[in-house]
Amino acid sequence: MLFYKLQxxxxxxxxxxxxxxxxxxxxxIIRLTKMDAxxxxxxxxxxxxxxxxxxxxxxxxxxxxxxxIYYTNALAFCxxxxxxxxxxxxxxxxxxxxxxxxxxxxxxxxxxxxxPLMPVxxxxxxxxxxxxxxxxxxxxxxxxxxxxxxxxxxxxxxxxNMSDPAREAFDCGARIEFxxxxxxxxxxxxxxxxxKAQLAGxxxxxxxxxxxxxxxxxxxxxxxxxxxxxxxxxGWVEGPCAEAADLxxxxxxxxxxxxDPAFVLRLFDxxxxxxxxxxxxxxxxxxxxxxxGDAAASLIGPKFYDEFVWPYEKxxxxxxxxxxxxxxxxxxxNATSIVNGMGSLGCEIVDLDYFTSVAAARQxxxxxxxxxxNVDPVRDxxxxxxxxxxxxxxxxHRQAGERYIVGAGCEIPRDxxxxxxxxxxxxxxxxx
Ligand SMILES: [Zn+2]
Numbered sequence: 001m002l003f004y005k006l007q008x009x010x011x012x013x014x015x016x017x018x019x020x021x022x023x024x025x026x027x028x029i030i031r032l033t034k035m036d037a038x039x040x041x042x043x044x045x046x047x048x049x050x051x052x053x054x055x056x057x058x059x060x061x062x063x064x065x066x067x068x069i070y071y072t073n074a075l076a077f078c079x080x081x082x083x084x085x086x087x088x089x090x091x092x093x094x095x096x097x098x099x100x101x102x103x104x105x106x107x108x109x110x111x112x113x114x115x116p117l118m119p120v121x122x123x124x125x126x127x128x129x130x131x132x133x134x135x136x137x138x139x140x141x142x143x144x145x146x147x148x149x150x151x152x153x154x155x156x157x158x159x160x161n162m163s164d165p166a167r168e169a170f171d172c173g174a175r176i177e178f179x180x181x182x183x184x185x186x187x188x189x190x191x192x193x194x195x196k197a198q199l200a201g202x203x204x205x206x207x208x209x210x211x212x213x214x215x216x217x218x219x220x221x222x223x224x225x226x227x228x229x230x231x232x233x234x235g236w237v238e239g240p241c242a243e244a245a246d247l248x249x250x251x252x253x254x255x256x257x258x259x260d261p262a263f264v265l266r267l268f269d270x271x272x273x274x275x276x277x278x279x280x281x282x283x284x285x286x287x288x289x290x291x292x293g294d295a296a297a298s299l300i301g302p303k304f305y306d307e308f309v310w311p312y313e314k315x316x317x318x319x320x321x322x323x324x325x326x327x328x329x330x331x332x333x334n335a336t337s338i339v340n341g342m343g344s345l346g347c348e349i350v351d352l353d354y355f356t357s358v359a360a361a362r363q364x365x366x367x368x369x370x371x372x373x374n375v376d377p378v379r380d381x382x383x384x385x386x387x388x389x390x391x392x393x394x395x396x397h398r399q400a401g402e403r404y405i406v407g408a409g410c411e412i413p414r415d416x417x418x419x420x421x422x423x424x425x426x427x428x429x430x431x432x
């Protein structure tokens with residue numbers, strides 16, 4: 001029996017040659033082999049010469065040895081690749097992660113499969129499941145359902161129990177106004193601490209005392225039961241300046257900084273203790289992250305921020321860390337003048353509203369601080385074309401650098417066109 005031995009091939013191209021039937025002509029073998037080998041090794045010149053049966057058997061044993069070498073090399077390569085991944089984590093691709101894995105890995109500084117996506121969504125979620133926002137605010141089961149369905153539908157990495165700024169204030173006894181399809185609001189003109197003397201007798205509310213805080217804890221607990229470890233779960237508390245303003249009235253509090261700083265400190269003591277109790281209840285219910293909303297802090301400037309607000313925010317941040325949760329600081333408005341202080345609190349995530357310069361925040365906070373935002377939710381997300389949405393996120397990402405989470409400067413407006421929401425999602429999905 002006559003076989004043809006191909007010359008001019010390396011081991012990677014022997015297999016197709018060895019498989020050719022002995023009845024095939026030499027020219028045919030060369031043609032077929034060129035087809036296979038050409039793809040692997042580029043066009044090469046081959047020749048074929050006839051060999052006898054025993055030579056073919058010899059070739060077969062050589063062939064088996066070649067494949068043994070090939071597999072050994074492949075195994076060694078895999079081990080080397082694993083070692084390289086450990087040494088250079090950013091030079092490798094990462095297996096697909098779920099939302100919780102992605103967020104927690106990113107917070108730790110580990111490699112992730114794509115940028116985390118953590119927009120603030122509340123009214124948008126209620127609309128997604130066709131309920132009035134009043135139901136979302138007042139029924140924790142509705143809130144949880146809306147959050148989970150929306151996060152699943154759009155691939156958001158977190159679910160959250162935030163709904164309005166009036167949960168703690170309501171439980172303190174403040175007068176709150178509820179609406180059919182809007183967030184609950186504090187009645188500023190009838191503030192609980194309009195008379196400063198009321199602070200001394202104010203009872204500390206129990207976050208698990210069947211009030212509005214308890215409902216939010218129940219929402220969080222229900223969401224944790226439903227999403228398990230698939231998505232990160234985020235709780236929410238009012239920051240010291242925001243809650244002080246909720247109880248005292250924002251305008252009155254601004255005068256207090258000048259007129260009665262001792263009262264401000266006593267008030268901040270009270271609201272910070274309340275925030276810590278509320279945060280602990282949410283961490284116990286499964287929160288991975290606690291958001292601190294302290295919008296009023298953007299109104300007071302660096303002097304009062306550093307002197308009054310920062311120490312209490314720091315106490316709150318440290319306390320939440322001691323509970324084992326991460327912290328997301330959210331200060332709406334123009335916080336450019338206080339970015340130094342915000343960056344030194346040790347929060348895992350700092351949100352930036354669109355008034356606040358990303359470049360200034362990055363410069364003040366250093367390269368490792370995770371920044372989120374600062375796309376203008378109305379101008380650049382709701383009212384823009386989809387391509388402009390992509391461009392807006394790209395610009396923020398450029399200014400923020402690698403440590404960046406996708407989300408707008410504040411809440412995603414409820415009537416944002418879905419193609420614009422998808423442009424935001426696509427931005428996160430396509431970027432590392
Ligand atoms: Zn905001």
